[in-house]
Amino acid sequence: MKTKDPKTFFIRTYGCQMNELESEVMVGQLKRRGLKRVLDEAAADLLLYNTCSIRDLAERKVMGKLGQLGRSKMRNKLIGVTGCMAMAKKETLFKKLPHVDFVIGTNNLSELNNVLDDVIESGQQQIRTEGEYDALDYTIAEREHKLKGYVSIIRGCDKYCTYCVVPYTRGQEVSRPHEEIEREVRDMVQKGYKEVTLLGQNVNSYGKDQPQSGVLFHDLLYKLDKIEGLERVRFLTSHPIDISVELMEAVRDLRTVCEFVHFPLQAGSNRILKKMHRIYTKEQYLEKVALLRSIVPNAKLGTDIIVGFCSETDAEFEETYQLFDEIGFSVAFIFAYSPRKGTPAMRWADDVPEEVKQERLHRLLDLYEKKAAQERMGLIGSQMEVLVEGVNKNGQLKGTTRCWKNVVLDGNESLIGSLQMVDIQGFNHSTLTGIIQRPLILT
Ligand code: 5AD
Ligand code: SF4
Numbered sequence: 001m002k003t004k005d006p007k008t009f010f011i012r013t014y015g016c017q018m019n020e021l022e023s024e025v026m027v028g029q030l031k032r033r034g035l036k037r038v039l040d041e042a043a044a045d046l047l048l049y050n051t052c053s054i055r056d057l058a059e060r061k062v063m064g065k066l067g068q069l070g071r072s073k074m075r076n077k078l079i080g081v082t083g084c085m086a087m088a089k090k091e092t093l094f095k096k097l098p099h100v101d102f103v104i105g106t107n108n109l110s111e112l113n114n115v116l117d118d119v120i121e122s123g124q125q126q127i128r129t130e131g132e133y134d135a136l137d138y139t140i141a142e143r144e145h146k147l148k149g150y151v152s153i154i155r156g157c158d159k160y161c162t163y164c165v166v167p168y169t170r171g172q173e174v175s176r177p178h179e180e181i182e183r184e185v186r187d188m189v190q191k192g193y194k195e196v197t198l199l200g201q202n203v204n205s206y207g208k209d210q211p212q213s214g215v216l217f218h219d220l221l222y223k224l225d226k227i228e229g230l231e232r233v234r235f236l237t238s239h240p241i242d243i244s245v246e247l248m249e250a251v252r253d254l255r256t257v258c259e260f261v262h263f264p265l266q267a268g269s270n271r272i273l274k275k276m277h278r279i280y281t282k283e284q285y286l287e288k289v290a291l292l293r294s295i296v297p298n299a300k301l302g303t304d305i306i307v308g309f310c311s312e313t314d315a316e317f318e319e320t321y322q323l324f325d326e327i328g329f330s331v332a333f334i335f336a337y338s339p340r341k342g343t344p345a346m347r348w349a350d351d352v353p354e355e356v357k358q359e360r361l362h363r364l365l366d367l368y369e370k371k372a373a374q375e376r377m378g379l380i381g382s383q384m385e386v387l388v389e390g391v392n393k394n395g396q397l398k399g400t401t402r403c404w405k406n407v408v409l410d411g412n413e414s415l416i417g418s419l420q421m422v423d424i425q426g427f428n429h430s431t432l433t434g435i436i437q438r439p440l441i442l443t
């Protein structure tokens with residue numbers, strides 16, 4: 001018999017930053033209902049899993065977890081599944097997992113408390129995966145961090161890359177009104193936030209679906225830059241085709257905007273790029289990178305790569321490898337292709353054998369590690385701006401640079417929340433170590 005009066009909840013988030021933010025909003029919703037968050041699953045009356053379906057592994061992790069709940073006493077708790085897997089699997093989730101009480105898709109998250117009422121009153125399973133995007137009230141988000149936070153600016157994706165499930169799990173692009181975003185960021189700054197990361201599947205499309213507003217992505221950056229007390233603006237993620245000269249100039253000119261652009265390449269061969277429907281060639285990609293580097297010489301690049309896409313040959317993978325080596329990315333996420341139901345690529349054979357995919361993946365990861373080590377060596381002796389964010393388990397201060405590098409330094413806890421210029425002296429694994437620059441005192 002399931003509880004009719006949940007007092008505590010547990011939430012686990014899988015997947016991307018957008019999911020993290022949406023979980024923070026759900027935490028806010030449940031706290032408003034009077035529920036208390038607990039970090040121990042066994043102590044909770046309600047278990048919530050905010051899921052991801054970008055790759056098979058992400059789904060398998062959740063299915064494994066939920067299957068395990070069904071075989072334990074935990075199946076008697078209220079159990080909800082939200083997010084992308086809810087959209088991808090819909091009712092079939094109940095067939096495989098009869099102990100799940102409700103399923104809520106990405107467009108219906110604002111209904112969480114109503115769904116919970118319906119489950120409790122009716123004693124029946126509930127599902128909400130249909131309908132248009134229903135604006136979430138982000139102002140109630142209970143953010144994990146107190147100095148830096150995510151801000152959603154655009155949802156969904158209209159690009160339809162052939163391997164990607166996102167346009168189906170998150171729908172068409174919908175931009176949030178800029179006034180609402182500005183209000184939210186101002187509010188965060190008043191609460192002490194120093195840094196925001198603007199989120200969207202493709203932030204560079206911001207505003208294109210709302211031509212009457214006349215505010216595109218770079219315009220939004222100019223507006224946010226005026227907010228006093230806001231120190232840093234980051235943004236994730238971009239499609240290379242929409243990275244405009246105006247955006248590059250904003251990165252160069254605006255005080256707050258960090259000099260980092262996520263520039264997902266995905267593959268280095270023109271045939272594969274075409275098959276992926278990435279709508280650029282490798283030459284066009286290289287041209288854009290060169291343009292960005294000419295406008296913002298200190299810009300760092302991030303990327304996403306998929307190896308082993310349908311029919312990718314050894315020679316085509318070599319092109320990806322060469323390009324990766326040539327461009328030099330500061331951050332890279334590298335994945336083996338994973339066929340997703342409902343995507344155009346499902347029509348084609350997933351014909352690169354798993355061991356070949358893994359070999360390509362590891363070759364690229366090794367190259368990435370080699371280049372990352374070179375980059376770290378090159379940073380020794382440089383000065384970098386660090387936002388001091390907290391204390392690590394050794395009692396040292398920790399923070400991040402404008403280009404996402406983690407840094408540890410010695411200093412007093414009173415510096416948490418401040419920006420410091422730091423002399424980089426070395427590194428420990430991928431974390432840089434440094435000391436805070438002190439002004440010379442002349443006597
Ligand atoms: N298989 C492997 N990787 C994928 N990505 C998206 N879909 C797939 C898939 N089917 C990767 C892309 C994207 C990142 C978020 O996940 O590189 O940029
Ligand atoms: Fe997926 Fe392509 Fe949209 Fe990125 S741009 S979310 S990879 S469809």
